[in-house]
Amino acid sequence: MTQAYPSPDLSVNLGGIQMANPVAVASGTFGYGQEYEKFVDIAAIGALIVKGTTLTARPGNPNPRIVETPAGMLNAIGLENPGVDVFLDEYLPYLHAKNVTVIANIAGNSIEEYAALAARLEGQEGIAGIELNISCPNVKQGGLQFGTDPDTVYQVVKTVKGETGLPVLPKLSPNVTDIVAIARAAEAAGADALSMINTLMGMAISVQERQPVLANVFGGLSGPAIKPVALRMVYQVYQEVGIPILGGGGIMCCEDALEFIMAGATAVSIGTGNFVHPRLALDIVQGISDYMQAHEIEHLQAIKGCAVR
Amino acid sequence: MLEKGKIIRHNQVGTDLYEIELAAGAIVREAQPGQFIHLRVGDAYDPLLRRPLSIYDVDAEKGTMEILYRVVGKGTKLLTQLTAGEELDLMGPLGAGFSIAEGINKVCLIGGGVGIAPLVFLARRLRSKNVELCFLQGTRTRAQIVAEQRLQAWSVDHYIATQDGSCGYHGMVTDLLTDENIMQGVQFIYTCGPEPMMKAVQAWACQHHIQGELSLEEYMACGIGACLGCARKLHSQDEFYVKICKDGPVFGLHEVELYEGRTGS
Numbered sequence: 001m002t003q004a005y006p007s008p009d010l011s012v013n014l015g016g017i018q019m020a021n022p023v024a025v026a027s028g029t030f031g032y033g034q035e036y037e038k039f040v041d042i043a044a045i046g047a048l049i050v051k052g053t054t055l056t057a058r059p060g061n062p063n064p065r066i067v068e069t070p071a072g073m074l075n076a077i078g079l080e081n082p083g084v085d086v087f088l089d090e091y092l093p094y095l096h097a098k099n100v101t102v103i104a105n106i107a108g109n110s111i112e113e114y115a116a117l118a119a120r121l122e123g124q125e126g127i128a129g130i131e132l133n134i135s136c137p138n139v140k141q142g143g144l145q146f147g148t149d150p151d152t153v154y155q156v157v158k159t160v161k162g163e164t165g166l167p168v169l170p171k172l173s174p175n176v177t178d179i180v181a182i183a184r185a186a187e188a189a190g191a192d193a194l195s196m197i198n199t200l201m202g203m204a205i206s207v208q209e210r211q212p213v214l215a216n217v218f219g220g221l222s223g224p225a226i227k228p229v230a231l232r233m234v235y236q237v238y239q240e241v242g243i244p245i246l247g248g249g250g251i252m253c254c255e256d257a258l259e260f261i262m263a264g265a266t267a268v269s270i271g272t273g274n275f276v277h278p279r280l281a282l283d284i285v286q287g288i289s290d291y292m293q294a295h296e297i298e299h300l301q302a303i304k305g306c307a308v309r
Numbered sequence: 310m311l312e313k314g315k316i317i318r319h320n321q322v323g324t325d326l327y328e329i330e331l332a333a334g335a336i337v338r339e340a341q342p343g344q345f346i347h348l349r350v351g352d353a354y355d356p357l358l359r360r361p362l363s364i365y366d367v368d369a370e371k372g373t374m375e376i377l378y379r380v381v382g383k384g385t386k387l388l389t390q391l392t393a394g395e396e397l398d399l400m401g402p403l404g405a406g407f408s409i410a411e412g413i414n415k416v417c418l419i420g421g422g423v424g425i426a427p428l429v430f431l432a433r434r435l436r437s438k439n440v441e442l443c444f445l446q447g448t449r450t451r452a453q454i455v456a457e458q459r460l461q462a463w464s465v466d467h468y469i470a471t472q473d474g475s476c477g478y479h480g481m482v483t484d485l486l487t488d489e490n491i492m493q494g495v496q497f498i499y500t501c502g503p504e505p506m507m508k509a510v511q512a513w514a515c516q517h518h519i520q521g522e523l524s525l526e527e528y529m530a531c532g533i534g535a536c537l538g539c540a541r542k543l544h545s546q547d548e549f550y551v552k553i554c555k556d557g558p559v560f561g562l563h564e565v566e567l568y569e570g571r572t573g574s
Binding site: 029031036038039057060064068071073077223224252272276279 | 359533
């Protein structure tokens with residue numbers, strides 16, 4: 001008979017965001033949560049990072065917007081969203097009433113827009129933190145241009161921190177030469193945690209039509225194909241910064257999530273995997289719990305970064 | 310909902326065309342014609358995403374449904390290898406299906422290629438309501454004609470057109486729309502198939518002031534309106550996009566700007 005071991009404590013503190021478990025769902029892969037309610041208890045997810053919000057509504061990119069690639073997919077949605085007012089009026093109250101841990105995700109065309117968005121979210125009930133999209137590869141203005149230069153990252157984060165008392169997590173792009181320099185700049189500017197990574201820029205060509213598949217030509221690659229890259233980046237950044245990391249990129253199972261935690265992530269985010277298995281986030285929570293019990297781990301702190309050499 | 314569907318029967322019914330019968334009682338109870346299921350082929354990472362496939366027919370008593378699919382890529386090719394007894398991971402029923410207007414006595418269903426799939430389930434439903442219907446099926450060649458026996462069992466007037474003339478009318482299925490013997494008394498029209506075909510149906514219906522519905526397709530990831538991948542503008546001058554998975558796949562016949570090529574926007 002196996003000896004009974006107390007239920008492990010799955011809760012984590014992600015730079016001031018208190019999560020009941022270490023598994024979040026990534027922005028743009030879970031809508032505003034309602035879409036998934038038929039399939040999963042959304043309040044049980046560690047944190048729900050909602051679709052990226054801009055100051056005013058954006059229609060998004062022409063279609064085709066997505067295409068499957070080996071062990072992954074490319075997307076170029078183009079930040080389609082109804083604007084911050086609709087998010088606050090129509091979606092947030094619902095999630096708040098359901099007791100969902102919500103992390104807002106904001107994207108601006110200028111530093112002023114990031115500031116205005118952060119100010120608009122300040123004092124709103126039901127937001128646990130703000131993820132800064134400074135890494136969207138699919139919009140012409142804004143997005144990625146803010147996330148590839150350490151000085152700009154510093155300015156955006158510093159400005160947003162001046163507008164809000166909420167925890168702020170910039171979402172880092174992998175499409176850079178030195179992700180550690182970007183992470184350091186974010187930390188120096190007062191970021192409470194880091195979210196990493198966003199998608200890797202890629203493309204696909206239709207041989208029949210002799211042209212790019214995506215109307216936007218380029219798109220962001222996600223899914224298990226990018227996991228080794230994401231893991232390496234989390235591992236590198238963990239050694240160089242003191243703030244917690246929300247790590248993700250291609251997580252499809254509990255073992256993948258544990259790899260990120262062992263590379264130094266405090267919590268993990270599930271993205272493309274949600275499309276494949278709507279219940280994946282909660283299955284992974286269960287899997288982590290089982291692993292902890294089997295290995296007599298009381299808290300994830302015990303294995304966070306344990307693989308770092 | 311999510312359900313494991315056990316394969317009861319799986320067989321080839323035409324060139325690159327397969328029928329698969331699945332035990333999926335919970336989905337069958339809710340399924341409406343025009344809706345789709347999102348299924349995972351195997352559990353490997355390539356192909357990674359689910360495949361959206363129209364519900365072809367249901368047997369409410371047995372709690373089974375059938376899918377008609379055409380082999381077009383990696384996912385459907387892999388699907389052909391699954392055999393009876395194996396299970397498929399299903400999400401569904403998803404999307405907005407066909408509406409069934411009250412007070413309509415005769416309708417026309419016109420499908421091209423594998424696009425007839427949702428129309429067969431619709432034909433079953435309409436016949437159960439005693440609606441008279443003519444079913445126009447267009448294919449390239451004889452070996453792609455399916456559903457003949459079930460349509461016959463439901464006393465459906467079934468007309469076939471093949472592009473190579475190997476069966477039925479020799480030419481485009483939309484040519485049959487001009488045959489007054491067939492179309493006499495039609496009050497509503499449903500269509501699914503290649504976009505140029507549906508465009509011809511739309512033009513005919515517009516000319517004859519007949520309302521109808523069509524079913525669209527697009528690459529999909531989530532299938533439930535979260536990823537915003539399957540976007541399309543109903544009209545090229547629209548500012549915003551609809552999502553095929555959630556707002557559709559069924560739309561009003563005259564609501565959508567159709568294209569001669571695969572898609573516009």
